[in-house]
Amino acid sequence: MSQFTDILEREFPAIDNELKDYVEGVLCGSLEDFESCDDIYEAVGDILQSIDTGKSEENIRDLCDEFFNIIKKNTKNEVRKVLNAPVNIAAMAKEMENVDKNMQSIWLTTKDGGSKVNSKKLEKAEAKLQQKQEKRQDVVKSAVAAPVKLQTATASQVLSKKNTKMEQKGTNRSMDIKIENFDLAFGDKVLLQNANLLLSLGRRYGLVGRNGLGKTTLLRMISDRQLAIPSHISVLHVEQEVVGDDTKAVDSVLECDLERNRLLTREKEILATLNSGVQDTKLSTELNEVYAQLQNIEADKAVARASVILRGLGFDADMQQRPTKSFSGGWRMRLALARALFSKPDLLLLDEPTNMLDIKAIIWLENYLQSWPTTLLVVSHDRNFLETVPTDIIHLHSQALEAYKGNYEQFEKTKTEKLKAQRREYEAQMAHRAHVQEFIDRFRYNANRASSVQSKIKMLEKLPELKPVEKEVEVKLKFPEVEPLNPPVLALSEIEFRYKDTDPLPVFKNVNLSATSDSRICIVGENGAGKTTLLKIIVGQLTTIHGNIISHRGLRIGYFAQHHVDHLNMNTTCVGVLAELFPGRPDEEYRRQLGSFGISGQLALQSIASLSGGQKSRVALAKMCMADPNFLVLDEPTNHLDIETIDALGRAINAFKGGVILVSHDERLIKVVCKELWVCGNRTVRGMEGGLDEYKREVYKEIEAANS
Incomplete structure (x- = not known):
């Protein structure tokens, strides 16, 4: 040795x-x-x-x-003993068969009483075990390979005869939207039943509820007009990104004003005709009318208004002149939002508008929407946004819609008090019922009390049946149990990065970052400042020739990419996603891992395509943790998660024994987990001593300076 x-x-x-x-x-x-x-x-x-x-x-x-x-x-050098000649064991055994019965043979062993194992039971047990193993393999195999039947959403509605007649005659001029007695389903799952939705002109509604209950589906049904909406009300749903072409960003926004475009086109046609020498008083009169209409809609201010909206959403002067095809998907979604804000439809539907925005753009959008003139219905899980923008909250739960006045904070208080009152009322009625029933049981066969007993029975029958208050199940997320690593765990020294050597300026330089198993580092900054690039360098997806990266030899990084959900196989099940990446493991292990992130029961066997955005994010988190990481690098993990799940994510991060580096624009999550704030900007990364509050003060100053 x-x-x-x-x-x-x-x-x-x-x-x-x-x-x-x-x-x-x-x-x-x-x-x-x-x-x-x-x-x-x-x-x-x-x-x-x-x-x-x-x-x-x-x-x-x-x-x-x-x-x-x-x-x-x-x-x-070892001494070995070898036989002189080969030994024929079969022949020796045959010879031993003829020896005296009293002689014991090493080749023939016998036991008294025969076998003590019941052969039939043994065969039955082996067959049962084999069947179980085959069934388990079939489940995993089918989860990976079987084609998945995609489900679709359906809506049904009982229409009012009065509203139908008014719609047919064209006499309905109300700008309020009232959708009554409608059901909503996704495949076999009922999302809403006998629901009612009232949207009043000028109100801003926040639609909230757990992941998978049907918020996004409801918005799509409204925008597709599968739920009846008065035809004179214009509806715009910001869902799809702008198609990239040679159109400039600012022109793409201006295109949304159809009336302005029509009038400008007609103006050019009339001027061309008049300039050709044609004398026509009717054309001159029409041209004056066109000018009057352009003045009435303030067409001369359209370019400035479009520029203000684009600048607020992060498009500088140079970007506004670039063709739409030069932008990534995230920026095209911002363009779609800018077009919607510019066109001002009668009903604007927004689904998670803050997902694509940095903190600076979120603050601008919150301020802009507070003076929104028409009706707004927004699905959001950004608590700060919901406490700033909505005038009303609509809570989707138990296959019903329940409206509350005020922002999210007021909604939570009112809902809590309402649930307490319902619980007290239910408990009081149960106690009253028990007391009356005791009287009935006691004197049921007493002739002198017969009339009293009968009146008590009738009274019980007339009492309204109250249902017990259903308490929403608390969301729990659980990251792997790991042993903390001894420092140093991760260190970046003087990092400088360029995507191409020919780039005149680096994405960032002089980056110094160190992390331990106790680290809770949150990275913020404007979009395009290099946050995701920095994370990719940390996890090894990008390499840099300038600077050093030192990592612990036992470091196992779990990386949740910003578009991790988009890389899931939509044609397989949740179990199948894990089985594809980690084949050969028991089905129970996949189910247990998914259960740690709230994907349990039949939900684990559903197709990825049928899940909500938040449920897909949970599957992506479960997939990341299958490798048992002891350090987490998370890029926008809150996208699509509901408020309760974001709170659960914060608790899970704090309970995790390894280090965490997090990019997020969710203020609530940052405040819950952040111990150290890093700001990406001006081609470097710097620490912010005052934390998130200090960073927001800087952002407000920049917004004020831009508006002045």
Whole structure:
């Protein structure tokens, strides 16, 4: 063993004693254990490579060859006993059959009483076990390979005869939207039943509820007019990104004003005709009318208004002149939002508008929507946004819609008090029922009390039946149980990065970042400042030739990418997603992992395509944690998650024993978990001593300076 020790200490001076003892223990075999140096490489090659990553595979194989020669030499020195001639065991056994019954044979062993195992029961148990294993394999196999039938949403509605007649005659001029007695389903799942929705002109409604209950589906049904809405009310749903072409960003926004475009086109046509020498008083009169209409809709201010909206959403002067095809998907979604804000429909439907925005743009949007002139219905899980923008909250739960006046904070208080009152009323009625029933049972057969008993029975029958208050199940997320690593865990020193060597300026430079198992680092900054790029460098997806990255040898990073959900296989099930990435594991392990992130029961066997955005995010988190990471790098993990799940994510991060680096624009989550705030901007990353509040003060100053 000393020969192996000398070589290991010579080649790997930093090797610790436990690892050295393990390698020596493996190598203390013989030629029966290792037939070639390749066998030794398979046994310890990866371990040796991990000790010193500077050694090439060829170096490690040379060491394995040296180890094999030592084993070969030691084996030759061993004294071996060999037989003079081959032994025919079958012939010897046959000869022993004829020996005296009293003689015991080493070849023929007998037991008194025969076998004590019931062969029929054994066969039955083996068959049952085999059937169970085949069934388990079939479930996993079908989860991965079977084609998934995509479900669709359907809506049904009982229409009022009065409203139908008014719609047919064209006499309905009300700008309020009243959708009554409608049902909503997604496949076999009922989302809403006998629901009613009232949207009054000028009110701003926040639609809230748990993931998967049908908020996005409701918005789509309204925008597609599968739920009846007066035809004179214009509806715009910001869902799809702008199609990229050669149109400038600012012109793409201006195109939304159809009336302005029509009048400008007609103006050009009339001027062209008049300039050609045609004398026509009717055309001159029409041109004056066109000018009057353009003045009435303030067409001269349209370009400035479009520019203000684009600037607020992060488009500088140069970006506003760029063609739409030059922007990424996230920026095209911002363009779609800008077009919607510019066109001012009678009913604007927004689904998670803050997902694509940084904190600066979110603050601008909150201020802009507070003076929105028409009706707004927005689905959002950004608590700060819901406390700033809506005048009303609509709560989707238990297949019903319930309206509350005020913002989200007022909604929570009112809902809590309402649930307490309902619980007290239910408990009081149950106590009253029990008291009356006791009287009935006591005097049921008493002739003198017969009339009283009958009146009590009738009274019970007339009492309204109250249902017990259903308490919403608390959302729980659980990251893997890991042992914290001793520092240093991760350190970035003087990092500078360019996507191309020819780029005149780096994305950032002079980046110094260190993290331990106690770190809770939150990174903020404007879109395009390099936050995602920095995370990709940390996890090794991007490499940089400037600066150093030092990481603990036991570091296992779990990376949740910003568009992680888009990379899930939509044609498989939740279990199938994990089985594809980690094949061969028991079905129960996949189910248990999904259950740690709230994907349990039949939900785990549903297709990814049928899940809500928040449920897909949970599947992506479960997939990330299958590798048992001890350090988390999360890029916008709150996108699509409901408020309760975001709160659960904050608790799970705080309970996690490893380090966390997080990019997020959700103020509530940042305040819950952040111990250290880093700001990306001006081609570098800097620490912010005052935390999120100090950063927001800087942002407000920038917005005020831009507006002045």
